[in-house]
Amino acid sequence: MIATPLQRVLAMPAAMVLPAGIFALLALMVLPIPALLLDIFFVLNIAISIAVLMVALNARKPLDFSSFPSVLLFATLLRLALNVASTRIVLMSGHEGGAAAGEVIESFGAFLVGGNFAVGLFVFAILMIINMIVITKGAGRVSEVSARFVLDALPGKQMAIDADIAAGLVTADEARERRREVTVEADFYGSMDGASKFVKGDAIAALLILGVNIFAGFALGMISHGLSASEAGEVYVTLAVGDALVAQVPSLLLSIAAAAIVTRVSDTRDLAGQIGGQFADPRGWLPVALILGAIGLVPDMPQMIFFPGAAIATAIWWQLKRRAAAPPPPPAPAAEPAADHIALADVSDQTLVTVELGYGLVGLVDEAQGAPLITRITGIRKQLSRDLGFVLPQFRIRDSLDLAAQDYTVLLGGVSIARGNVRPGKLLAIDAGEVRPGPYAELGLTGEATRDPSFDCPALWIAPSARDHAVAEGFLVVDPATVIATHANQALLTEAHQLLGPDEVREWVDGLKARAPALVEAVTPDPLTLPALTRILRVLVADGIALAHPQPLFTSLALALQKTTDFDAVVDIVRADLGARLIARIAAPGEPLKVATLDAGLESAILGGMVDPATGQPLIEPECGGMIVREVNRLADAEKAAIALIVQPPARRALAALLKQRSPRCLVLSIAELPPTQPIAVIGVIGEPNPPETPALAAPDATEPA
Template sequence: MQTAASKAPAFRAASMALPVGILTLITLMVLPIPAVMLDVFFVLNIALSVAVLMAAMNAMKPLDFSSFPSVLLFATLLRLALNVASTRVVLVSGHEGAGAAGDVIESFGQFLVGGNFAVGIFVFVILLIINMIVITKGAGRVSEVSARFTLDALPGKQMAIDSDIAAGLMTSDEAKARRAEVATEADFYGAMDGASKFVKGDAIAALLILAVNIIAGFCLGMISHGLTAAEAAESYITLAVGDALVAQVPALLLSIAAAVIVTRVTDKSDLAGHIGGQFSDPRSWMPVAVVMGALGMIPAMPQSVFLPAAAIAGYLAWHLKKRAAQPEPVAEAPPVSPDRITMEDVSDRTLITIEMGYGLVHLVDKAKGAPLVARITGVRRQLSQTFGFIVPQFRVRDSLDIDANAYRVLLGGVHIGGATIRNARVLAIDIGDVREGHAIEGEPTFDPSFGCPALWIEESERDHATAEGFLTVDPSTVIATHLDQLLSRRPDALLGPEEVRALLDTVKEDSPGLIEAIHPDPLSLSKLTRVLRALLADGISLAHPLPVLSSLALALQQTQDFEALIDRVRIDMGGWIVGKICPYGEVLPVVTLDARLESAILQGMRDPATGQPIIEPDLAGMIGERLARISADLAQRDTPANTPALVVQPPARRALNALVRARAPDCVVMALAELPTSQAVEVIAVIGAEEEQAEPQNARQEELAA
C-alpha cells in the first residue's frame, strides 16, 4: 500500500510538468537552440498533433475530451515557439546551405516540394486555404452555434433535473453528477468557441512568418553575406518554405481534430465505429457498384481503375448482405456467483401467476404448439374488453410443490383456485342435456369452473360423449375457462395505478376537459385508483369509461368523501346498472328484505373501522341461500330478465353487497335511490317475511314505486 509520503513526489512531479513545459516554450522563443534540438521539437510537435487527432476520433462524446480547448492552446503555443526558433536559425545560418536549419526543415524543403521553392510556396498557400477557409471557418461556426444552443438550453436542463428529483426518478448524488455534466458541457462549448480562434490566428501568423522569412532572408543574404539574388532566393526561400510546411502540417491536423470534436454526435461507439455502422447497409454499396461499372464501360474512361472499383463495391454489398442475414451471436451470460442474491430470486413482480405440475408442462411447450398459451392470451384479451382496461400479463411457471397433474392460480401470491387435470384425456361435462342411461364411462369429477358433474374420458370417446349430450373440452380449455371464471369475479384486484394511467391517457385524447376535472385535482392517481376499484367491485365496468368518468366528475362537485362519492356515482348510473340485468322496457324482477329484518340489520352491530352494519353469520347464510335459490329459480324461467336485483335501503347496500357477492354472485344489490323512476319493477320475493304472500309483495312494490 502506498503511503501519503510516497504519493507526494509523484503528485509534485505531475503538477510541475505543465509549468515546466510553459517555461520551455518561452525559452524556445527567447534563447537560440541548436538545429538538432529543433529537429527533436519538430518531431514532437507532429507526434502531439497526431495524438490529439486520434484522441478526438476515439471519443464517444465531446465531453470525453473536455480538455481539448486547453490542449489546443498549448499546441498552438508550441508551434509558434518553434516558428520563432526556426526563424532565428534560418535567418542566422541560412547562407550556409539547406542543412543549416536541421534535417526536418531540409527534408520538407527538398524532398516534399522537389527543391523548387515556388512549388513549395504554392503548396503552403493551398494548405493554408484548406486550413483557414474550409476547416477552421466551418469548425468555428459549428462551435459558435453549439455554444449558443447549449447556453440557451441550460435553464431547461436544470429544471428537468429538479423535476426528476421531485418525482423520485433521480437521487441527490445522480442530480449532482448530472448538474456537473451540464455545467461542464456549457463551459466546454463556450471554450471551444474561443479556442477555434487560436487555430485561425495561428494560420494567419504562419502566413506572416513565411513572408518575414522570405523578405528578411532575401535582404540578409544579399546585404550581410554578399549573395546574389538568385543564391539568396535559393537558400533562404527554400528554408523558409520548408519551415512553413513543417509548421503547417501539425496545424492542419489540429484543425481537423477541432472539427471532429465540435461536429461529434454522442454515440455508444467512437467516430470510426459510428461512421462504419452507418455505412454498413448493403443497399448503399450496390448503386455504387452499378455506377462505377457503367462509367468503366465508356471507352474513353480508364477501365483498369473503374472496373476494379465496381468489383470492390459489389463485393462489399454482397458481404454486408450476407453478414446481415446471419443471426447475431448470443452472448453467454456471465457465471452467477452462488452467494449472490438478486431481487428476482426473492420477489415475483407478476400479479397473476399460473403454477403447473411437471406433468402439464407440455401444454406450454412451444415445440408442441403451446395450446395453453394461446388460450390464456384469449382469456386476457376477453377480460380486458369486459373490464375496460388492459389486464396485466400472466406468468406461467412449473412448480414442484403441487401434484404432477395439478395447477393453481395465484393472484398477488394468494392461491385463489386450482384443480387436477387428467393428462391426455378430455373432460366431458354434464350441463343438463345428457341422456339417461348413457354408456359413457370415465373417472367421475366436477368441472372446476362451475361445479357441474363431469367425467374424464379417453380422447377416442369424445365424439360419442358429444352425441350423448356432454360438453367435451380439452385440458387447456379447462384451465383457461377456470382462469376466466376466477378472474372475472375480481376485476378490482386487477386494476392498479399503471392501468388507470393508461386509461386516462386514452380518454384524454378525445376528452381532455373531462380528465382535467378529475385528475390530478381533486383526485390523485392513488385516490382515483381506489374509486375505480370500488366501482369495479360493485359491478360497474370501465369498458365505456366516458359515462363513468362523467358521473364521477359530477359527483366531485358535491362531495369528495369516498363512500358518498361511490353512492352518488351509482345513483347517477342507476339506469346503466338496471340495463345490465333487464332489457329496455321490460319489468325488473326485484327481491327485497322484510322491513323488520332490514331494520334489525341497520340497528345492529357496526364495524368500528368502516361504520358498516355487521350481519350475523347465521343471518348472512340464510339471506345468501335464499337469494341463491331465487336466482336459480328465475334462471330457469323463460323471462327477459333472468337475474334478480336485491333492492335495500342505502345504508345497508354496501354490507349486503359484500355478502351477496360471495354467496350469490349473479344477483345485483341496489339501493332504493339507484332505481330509475321510470323503471317498472316486480317484487318476486321478500326475504325474512313469515309469509311471502301477494299482499306484502304488493305493498313493497307500491313502496318501491313511490
C-alpha cells in the first residue's frame, strides 16, 4: 500500500514537522507551483490565522500562549511566501484570465470588490491603515511598555520569592516554579516587543508587493502580451488587488490576536468570559436604553432603528437585574463515596483542643437543656485568650465510647492533659479553706466525698437541694459543667505554650504592626524569622510571661537582639527585663516576695557537676533533686502561699525544669531577674548544714540603708 503525502506528514516525528515546514516555505518562494496548490495554501493561511486568533481569545493569561511570538513569525513567513508565489503566477499567467492565477485570488478580486479595481485599492488602503496605524502600532506600544515594566520588576519578584522561602511560606519546589514563571514572563514580553515588528513589516511588504504587481503587470501586459493599457489595467490590477486582499485579511487577524494577547490581564477566565462577566452588571444597561430612546425621539432620526435598540438594551437590563436578584443555585449534591473509600478527614483531627465526654455526660451539651458546657467552654476560651494575649483556636466537644459514662478528658494535640469524672444532676461543694474544721456530717451535709480535680481540694457531691446549706457553711458550690470547664482551664494554662503556633504569632504581630510598625521591623522578619520568633514566644509563655501587652515585650526583645542573637541569651535578657511581670504572679505590689535560696555549697555542687551535652545545662542528681523538691514543698506548705526560689543564672533552667511539675507553687528566678526595688523575705536556705530553728526574715526595702 502506497502512503499518501498527508499520511507521510502525519507519520513524521513531531521534531521533524517544523523544519520540514520551513523548508516547504522556502521552496514555495523559489519554485513555481500550480494554481490549485496555491489556492490550498491560501485557505490554509486563513485557517491558521483564525486558529491563532481563537487560541489568543481563549487563553486565560498571556503566558498560556507563550509560543505566540514564534507562531507569529512562521505565519508571517507563510504569508510572504504566498505573496511571492502568487506574484509569480499573476505576472506569468495573468494575461490568460483571472482563473489562471487561482480561484481564491479571482474571487477576492471579483466578488469582494465587485470587479472594480479602484474600489479594491481603496479597501486595501483602509485595511492597511487599520492594521498598521491602529492595531499594530497600539499593540507594539503595549508590548514595549509591558516588557519594560516586567524587566524592571524582575529583581523585586525574585527578592519576594527569596523572602517567602526564608519565612517558610513556600517550599523549594514552589519557589522554583515561581522563578520559572517570572523568567518565562520576562522572555515572553520581550519577545512580543520584537514580534509586533513582524506584523508591521509584513504590512509594508504587502504594500510594496502590490505596487510591484501593478507596475510589472502593466509593463508585461503591454510589452510581452500585446495588451492595451486599459486591458492590462483591468486584468493585472484586479488580480494584484485580489492577491493583496487575500494576504491582508490573515494579516489583520494576526494583528488582532497579537493585540488581544498583550492587552490581556491575568484572570481565571478566558477573554470572552472576562468581558462578559464585567458587562453583566445591570446598572450599565439602563442608561444605554434611555439614551437610545432619547436619540430616537429627535426629529428626522431613524426611529425604526433606535427604538428597537433601546428595547433590546432594556430587555438585557431586565434580565441581568432578575439574574442578580435571584438566589444562588443550590450546590450539587455530593456523590456518595464508595464503601471502601477512606478520606483524610476520617483519620485525622484538625482540632488542637478537644474535650471528650462519656455517654452519661452528653446532656451537658444538649441544646434542649441549655448546653451549659458549651457556654462554659466558650467562656474559658475567651478568658484564656485575654490572659495569654493571643486568640486560641476553636475547641471541640465530642462524646467518646472509650470513656466511662461519667468520665471526661481534655486532649491537647491528641494527648490527654486532664482527666476526671463528675456526677450529672448533682453539685460539687468544694472546701476551699473557709469551712469550719471537722467532719462534714456534723455540718448537716451528706454526699459522695471526692476531691476537686482543678485544685485538689476536698469536696462533696451533693444534691441540688442542699446548695444553700453548703454555701452558708462556707463551701464553694459549682455545677458539673463548671467543674469540667475549670479543670480544662487549669490544664490549658499549664500547657499554654503549646497553643501558640505560627498562625497565632502572625496574627499577634500584625495587630502590633498597626500600632508600632517600626518596633516590629526591628525584630521580624530580620533578624527573627516567623519560626524563630514563635520559638522564643513559646518559651516565654511557658515561663509565665503572657502576650497580653505586646509592646513592652517586643521592646525588650528588640533591645536583647541588639546585644546577641543566641536563643538562650535572648530569653534570659528578656526575662530579666520583665522580671516584675514574673514576680507579680505570686506577690502583690509592695508586698515582700517570699523567697528561698540554695546553700552556696549545694549550688556550687550543682553548677560544678555533670552537664547535659545536648543543652549544656547542669544535671541534678536524683537524690539531690528529691531533697530540693521536698524542702521547697515544705516551705510552701508552711507559708500556705506561692514562693520563689532565687538561684544563680546558670542553674535556673535546670531547677525550673525540676520543680515545674513537682512544685507548681514555686517560681524559680535567677538573681538577675529580681528587680532592685523588690522587697523580699527570705524564708529558708535549702541544703544548709545547720538550719536555724526560725527562718531569718529580711525586708530589703531598696530605700532602706544597708
